[in-house]
Amino acid sequence: MGYVAVTAGEEIIERAADLFEKQRLAGDSEGLDVDQLDDQLGRLTAQAMSEGGLYAPRLAALAVKQAQGDTVEAAFLLRAYRSTLERFDETPAVDPGEMIATRRVSPAFKDVPGGQILGATKDYTQRLLDFDLVDGETADPTEEWEVADEGDPERLTTVTELLRSEGLLHEPDEPDVDDPTDTTRESVTHPPDRDAVLQELARGETGAVTALGYSALRGYGQVHPTLAEVRVGRLPVRIEHPYTGDEVTVTHADVTESEAVVPVYEKREDPQFAFGYGLTFGRNERKAIGMTILDASIQLDSDDEPAENAEFVLDTIDGMDSFGFIEHLKLPHYVTFQSILDRIRAIRERKGTAGKGHDDLADEESAERAPVAEANDDG
């Protein structure tokens, strides 16, 4: 069935949009500044950037403000904006080992080279509401820190490098991919290449990535990983300088990375390790870990479990796709519904039930059932 357009008063639609804008301004509080969102709600702007597939912190803050905190709507705004822009170039592929990490924990290796650096986290504290925040900001708790001069940031040895140095991880063949699939420019075909899977997962919707990754842990899959490490930090963004030809750094992008070692011996004839990888814009450890599980699951290439089926995962993971399809259902479907009504009426006509209401039919049905009831009573 095709779509049929409807028409309505443009002025009324504008009024509804105005009412939406008013909701942001309705309270007595000061209006939110984009800088405040950028500075203080980094997780929210990170999620919008990650799902929008566009690293632009200030515009992400603007999008969050405009969407009144709806992250998928904010990601949609970013994607719509990016679709109006030209692409300058692709960057040379950066080695994530170059990350300037501000946080790195390895659940797998207690004595990981470079150390376990907790960084900024509340992972090991109780989740209790801090009522002091109601009355304003508390003082900077790090103000009194006597921090040792550590010099320039060190390059932390990654667990992959560690495993490789011990011969536990093979040296890969030269990858046969110079120009990875770009799913923003070409549709994903199945079975997808791994680079397409990683790109789609990287811009997947956080809740969907988490839920599908969780499904594998809950028994709908074989992957229960040990995380080799989770890192948060900044990756250099480079271009080739048009005059000198040197690789030069334009900026650094905040990212979250997760790597997992996955023993996939259960239900398999060939016991082996597999690896899962997750990398996403901004601080979003939940998503990076979920992506890692899904990457490892998809590599098993099975139709048995949802998380191992690339087509299922990639068809459901994108926030714009799911948002669009789910929310389009609230738009006018009058012609569709009229057609359904016509069909049902025609069937009822044929069956001779046309014109009878629910009560009439119910009476007829109970009358037809009565002998059976009596028979049962007699029995």
Next chain:
Amino acid sequence: MVDPHDRSDRFELIATCEAATLARFANEVLADDPPLSVRQEPRPQLLMQRVEEPVERRPFNLGEILVTPAEVDLAGERGFAMVPGKAERAALSGAIVDAAVAADHERTPAIVSALDDAAARQREQRQRAWAESKHTAVEFETMEDQQ
């Protein structure tokens, strides 16, 4: 050591410099009304960030980065700049500054000094962030032997 006289180093310094500083120098350079043509208008564009997956070393596209590039010709000397985000004024100012230093404009010493300061501030922030992170380094102990 970063050298603001080196074109590649200068590119990186301009990219980190504050927009207001770049604009101030660009205005000073243009004060004498030198011939200026804009070879590339400052418009937001995209860079697709490629990353190498560490196990297979297979490149993939992580996502796009918003940048604003600009290119000018200032009295016969070309200048190019690219700054992060949507920042047309900073990009155009940066390209003018780049060309001015390449042409050894009379404001070059002041520009070089400002770029050096920007580099020092950036290095200081990076070192401070690293020191704070290291301050949270922990050694986990397993509790197998404890009752």
